[in-house]
Amino acid sequence: MIVTPGGGEPTKTDIEAIYRNESRRVLATLIRLLGDFDLAEEALQDAFIAAVQQWPRDGLPANPRAWLVSVGRFKAIDGLRRRARFNASLNLLADQLDENDEPDWEREDLEDDRLRLIFTCCHPALPADAQVALTLREVCDLKTEEIARAFLASPSTIAQRIVRAKQKIRDAAIPYRVPARDELPARLDNVLRVIYLVFNEGYSASSGAELTRADLSAEAIRLGRLLLELLPDPELMGLLSLMLLHDSRRAARTDGTGELVRLDEQDRSLWDQTQIAEGSALVQRALASRRIGPYILQAAIVAVHAEAPSAAQTDWAQIVGLYDVLLRVSPSPVIELNRAVAVAMRDGPDVGLLLVESLLARGELQDYHLLHSARADFCRRLGRIDDARSAYRIALQLTRLEPERRFLQQRLDELDGID
Structure with a gap:
């Protein structure tokens, strides 16, 4: 059966929307059916080229994904058969692929192809950094530059990791499946890290014109729910809670014109109470x-924010205490920075500034725009206007997200009016 939106021919916008919503699902299934990442990616592109050519003429199929x-x-x-005259083994491969059954489009269970794909990408035979990079690229369609930003690495480094990971999967014949239940706990840590990086890219995009990418955040939450049904692990509960609590603030994080709104200035009536209740x-x-574990502790911190009726009523002492525990469980300079911000809210900007400058003195996070933004804010609140201007300028140079750039520029403009 052929259907068309509103009875008319599908437009370029319609097809682009289907690409955004379905391309990763289609790719995951093609990888399972074809057994090769590169072959599946080529097939995906060929399928969408055919769609662009045929759908405006014939209308949308009833099930675009199946089509x-x-x-x-x-x-x-x-394509394999055409190339078989140069390599006879490709004809045998084509015969084997032709014998595979078509997917059952009525089955939607935990053993879905994207879940298989994410565990394949996160196989322990791959280096940890390659696992995450490959999953972000293949499961979530992030560009190499976006992944590099998330890792604070160069695009060429990320591209090399992805190529090597694909080669390893092919050469080692890594299976395309969800691990058995007794294997899952050992395989879960990197999968959780991948899901959280996907969520973070959706919640606060690394670059571009929009602050958020709701599709990525929703996909991360969906994957978290699927995994939790498969394995009721406490850290997975913590991660899903953390994502839900963060995502509950989405509507309040920008104003009507798309400008960034700081946490302490957000309209808390816009926070999604259903997500807060589930996350809590x-x-x-x-x-x-x-x-x-670290995800549980981070979720507990965000829950304290969610429980506060107003910014002024936030229990900063409890948040600092949770950060103290988190630093013992999972030490990192980013957590130290977040703790410094919480300490500044509890004890004053002078104390927070000392902690931030200690990070800088150790050479930590020099290229991380949020550190310089925090230092600028502390200096501004302390009346150190020249230091604030300098720090804001560094932060502005480092960020590639337009709403953040406009926010930082606004802060700089405000300081220009101060003698």
Whole structure:
């Protein structure tokens, strides 16, 4: 059956929307059917080229995803047969692929192809940094530059990691499956890290015109829910809680014109109370397990913010205490920076500034714009206007996200009016 939106022909915008919503699902299924990342990526592109050519003429298929997988699979097999005259083994491969069954489009369970794909990308035979980079690229369609920004690495470094990871999967015949239940705990840590990086890119994009990418955050939350049904692990509960609590503030994080709104200035009536209730219940369940990990502690910190009726009523002493525990469990300079901000709210900007400048003196986070932004804010509040201007300028040079750039520029403009 062929359907068209509103009875008309599908537009370029319609097809682009289907690409955004379905391309990663299609790719995951093609990887399973074809058994090769590069072949599946080529098949995906061929399928969408065919869609652009045929759908405006014939209308949208009733199930675009099934159509794209079927066309992509056919084109991959056809391409292998055409190349078989140069390599006879490709004809055998094409025959084997042709024997595979088509997907059952009515089945939607935990064993979905994206879940298989994420565990394949996070296989322990791959280096940890390559696992995350490959999953962000293949599961979530992040550009190499976006992944590099998340890792504070160069795009060329990330590209090399991805290429080597694909080669390793192919050469080592890494299986495309969800691990058995007894294997899951050992495989979970990197998967959780991947999901959280995906969420972070959606919650606060690394670059571009928009502060958020709701599709990535929603996908990370969806993957978290799937995994939690598969494995009720306390840290996974903590991660899902953390994502829900952060995401509950999405509507309040920008104003009507898309400008950034700081946490202490947000309209808390816009916070999603359903997500807050679900996230708070999850973190309580996770804490009750007494297996306290970094995601649980971060969720507990965000829950304290969510419980405060106003910014002025935030329990900063409790937040600092949770950061103290988090630093013992999972020490990192970014956590130290976040703790410094909390300490500044509890004890004053002069104390926070000392902690931030200690990080700088150790050579930590020199290229991290949020450190310089925090230092600028502390200096501004202390009346150190020249130092604030200098720090804001450094932060402005380092950030690539337009709403943050406008926010920092606004702060600089405000300081220009101060003698």
